[in-house]
Amino acid sequence: MLKFTSLGGAGTVTGSKHLLDHDGKRILIDCGLFQGLKNLRELNWQPLPIAPSSINAVVLTHAHLDHSGYLPKLVKDGFHGEIFATDATRDVAELILKDSGYLQEKDAEYANRKGFSKHKPALPLYGLHDAEHALERFSSIPFDKAVQLPAGATLMFRHAGHILGAATADIVWGGKRIIFSGDLGRYGDPVMPDPVPVPEADYIVIESTYGNRIHETGDPTEMLSSVIERTVQRGGTVVIPAFAVGRAQSLLYHLWQLKQAGRLASIPIFLDSPMAISATDLLHAHREDHRLSPEDCDTVCGLATYTRDVEGSKAITASPYPKVVISASGMATGGRILHHLKAFAPDQKNTILFSGFQAAGTRGRAMLQGAREIKIHGQWIPVKAEIADLPALSAHADSDELMRWLSGFNHAPARTFIVHGEAEAAEALRVRIGKDLGWNATVPRQDQAFDL
Structure with a gap:
């Protein structure tokens, strides 16, 4: 049996x-x-x-x-x-x-x-x-x-x-x-x-x-652009909690599409996750498992400034200039993203952008449901930043x-x-x-x- x-x-x-x-x-x-x-x-x-x-x-x-x-x-x-x-x-x-x-x-x-x-x-x-x-x-x-x-x-x-x-x-x-x-x-x-x-x-x-x-229809690249552009216009930073494997690479692809179209030209993009950086490298090692051509794969993977060390991550947090920061974990349950949330969530000119499923009980789900504060490392952090969700990128x-x-x-x-x-x-x-x-x-x- x-x-x-x-x-x-x-x-x-x-x-x-x-x-x-x-x-x-x-x-x-x-x-x-x-x-x-x-x-x-x-x-x-x-x-x-x-x-x-x-x-x-x-x-x-x-x-x-x-x-x-x-x-x-x-x-x-x-x-x-x-x-x-x-x-x-x-x-x-x-x-x-x-x-x-x-x-x-x-x-x-x-x-x-x-x-x-x-x-x-x-x-x-x-x-x-x-x-x-x-x-x-x-x-x-x-x-x-x-x-x-x-x-x-x-x-x-x-x-x-x-x-x-x-x-x-x-x-x-x-x-x-x-x-x-x-x-x-x-x-x-x-x-x-x-x-x-x-x-x-x-x-x-x-x-x-x-x-x-049902995921919303429409061009996810345009939706992503809209969020970034309105945040930059008010002098803010877009922080994207992203799963280091899969979501981070997909986000780089859509950002590359925008750069190719001559948009976001002056906006720096940071991939602040050692694991996401390594996962992006794996696209080269397993070319038969994805759609990107070797040339596009090289360009997409070279789009962002990679931050492997803690000092580089701290420098991103300290910078007052508009930027896009992609960091793990995707549901804000741990990792470097927590330090970026502590720094950027309290300021209303910034945006926290979610692009994947947020499970019940996670900080990501709480913010999407309107939480005005989240607990990180034993402290309650106010959430005044714009909270955006792009399920089309799921x-x-x-x-x-x-x-x-x-x-x-x-x-x-x-x-x-x-x-x-x-x-x-x-x-x-x-x-x-x-x-x-x-x-x-x-x-x-x-x-x-x-x-x-």
Whole structure:
């Protein structure tokens, strides 16, 4: 009997962990950190309901932290199998997991030094060395080629768009074919490829980040230009919290388009994120995984002033001149962006621009919902800057695009499981799948098991 259980990413948009059991063997698809709301983040510290040592293999659809960030903890707690991912995902995961481990160590050290944590001492969930040990367990496999997994299953990756290396996972096990969407990207994205259609499935596990929303139409380059130009006119700085992998590179592309058109000519652009800089370099290493020509890739990657060291980051904050600052993290949950928010959010001439999904409980969601102050490093920071949102720049498929991908299957699956979405988004997609396709769709609860 084949069994499916969501250990995370069920009823929430973070912490994706989906388990397949068959004849005493186990495969985990994605292994993400919970982010956002405190009650979700606390789940990272709870032991998994299964022993990590009992998992035979992990399949990683892409490297974003909410899909990969628990891997060092899984290995630390006893997982000793292989982690299967595309070549680009492995490279991106090296950046993200090392950064995550390093930042957790630094955050714990900072909290202990400043004394604002209620934990004495504050400890990281895992550290840099734990991340390095997890990376030793990776096995890279190509797109569009069926490979055997240790537990007897067959795996094939197809392009999902979204970010560099992102894939849908086609797993055949116990006579059943289960398709995991991972995170699906946009159709017609200028940088990333379209999600590749999948013809057959007995069961589908699909994300629902934007399951209840349609992205606004219009030219995202023009929308970005409008925000920057009005901010510059009042002498302000545009601060963009951006996911270091995917969103930062897409923003550079649109800014390059504006520069090509002779606009924003005198406005300096800073990419203040060592990880985003390294991720941008990976576009050169994995040219087959994106749409940019070698020449355009070189130009886009050379657009911004890169800031790797802390002193350079401080100089950006201290500069009174109008500029565009792209920095991580994308939901303002950590990283250098917090220092820029402390400096620029209190001044009404500046703009904080969001360009990706903001999960519940994050500073990004709070600001989009009108919060007039946010807590950073134990201090309450006033928010007087303009808050802008450009969902047209999102790397996530919207409801129509999720339905377009589902419509590519030749036959209805026995059941579609809707995961990786907040409750309203997941339920809206469930209703739409039933109405438009006539399929049997379910929103699983965390740790709810299903026999397939």
